[in-house]
Amino acid sequence: MAQTLTRKQREIQDREQLILQTARDMLTERGYLGLSMDAIAEALEYSKGTIYNHFSCKEEILIALAVETMSKRSEMFVKAANRPGQSRERLAGVGVAAELFVRLYPEYFQVEQIIHSTSMWEKTSEKRRSALRGCETRCMGIVAGIIRDGISRRELELPEGASPEDLVFGLWSQTFGAYAIIATSDTLEHLGINDPFTAVRYNINRMLDGYGWRPFSTEFDYLGLFDQLLEEIFPEEQKLIRGSFAL
Amino acid sequence: MAQTLTRKQREIQDREQLILQTARDMLTERGYLGLSMDAIAEALEYSKGTIYNHFSCKEEILIALAVETMSKRSEMFVKAANRPGQSRERLAGVGVAAELFVRLYPEYFQVEQIIHSTSMWEKTSEKRRSALRGCETRCMGIVAGIIRDGISRRELELPEGASPEDLVFGLWSQTFGAYAIIATSDTLEHLGINDPFTAVRYNINRMLDGYGWRPFSTEFDYLGLFDQLLEEIFPEEQKLIRGSFAL
DNA sequence: TGACACTTGTGACGCTCCGTCAATAATTGA
């Protein structure tokens, strides 16, 4: 009985994964408007009611997808930040993780923007919302930790009145903004931006130089380090994006 | 007859504005999901068909709103860039315009994100799409122009392989990302970011310092200049946001 | 002025999708 019960429960849990996977595929292939509860039910050959037993509304599915993906992201951040080295090198590792992430999960930016922009936020459960916030906080915490490490190692001094979080915000906006622009503009080339990913790396290095974070990008080849870290920390993931440079 | 015809045409044109205004209000008040064609028709006491004579679908209204707003933005950019002075000062003026813009039209970020994220882009007319791209290009061109001016005045040298557009991209991502985050997170304080707008100004200055754009922010009080420019270039608009600091 | 062509406005209609819920089927426990 406990046997059967758990089997059933396992079955249900597996189905939840199945639903999410189907939803993710639909979202990737046919966009937000192509994602419908009826379509998911039909694709999985379950009735709509069953889907609703798992997720109380469409938004719950979306936010669940976001949580799934974001939690992968924070794992990648941890992995990168754990590599020993100078503070700014470690931050470069996190940068690699961030860039790799958007290449592996380009649909995430779609999901995130929809969640935040369509006033669906309120309809979602507090549990999932806080899970998502948790991932966000964790990612930011990792970066803030590296910054504090840099300060204590005297590789970086923040000016009066600036908190590590302000710098985190700078890095966050820079990357988020850039990746969101990259993901939503079909072409940046007509604007004269031929290699946006490199431009992001470059601009961030300039900002860190401006903060006086040593060694400066003039003294150390961070751009070279990037590729090196990519192979070193994420050998598996790296394979997946080989040759898909242009996004 | 020409008389009557033009009166009618004027009437129709006025109605177009009325529709857009109503749509904008609805969007601001009740979010994207609260915006419906039926609701607009009812609010204006016209039938739905009449609304559809103006805009062939909901997305057309959204993109029309975006064009309207973006064109205001590019006007503000022009106004700011025309102020004489050193290149970096002039860029600061554009920064003021950009910040003022998001405070005056916070709903724009919602609209832009929806347009790009819901696969509605394809449904809109090429005419409006290119109008929107035009505004975008214009804004970027202004910034690129200032950068080129800085280079020719020898206040800035770009490193090998970097184009002015790459720096424009950095400024664009930084501001876009920051404002998008500000607009969609209900609170940044719990993350330790108490004054995000100042943080943006600060981070951008650091990036420009990193590029070696003189005078450096250590030599010149750009943060003070910001407030000064706000009063000088946009005295009218400034009044509108008085006291609404926190967004 | 009145008949005719043309433009503009209308709202019922068909369709799709969301989320519900009473009815039905399956599973469990005794």
Added chain:
DNA sequence: TCAATTATTGACGGAGCGTCACAAGTGTCA
């Protein structure tokens, strides 16, 4: 075996989009 509990179903109501045949309004000219 059978009653209680739990899971599943799909018809249904409701909301919104976009269409289209028809109605109302406007201008033209004899």
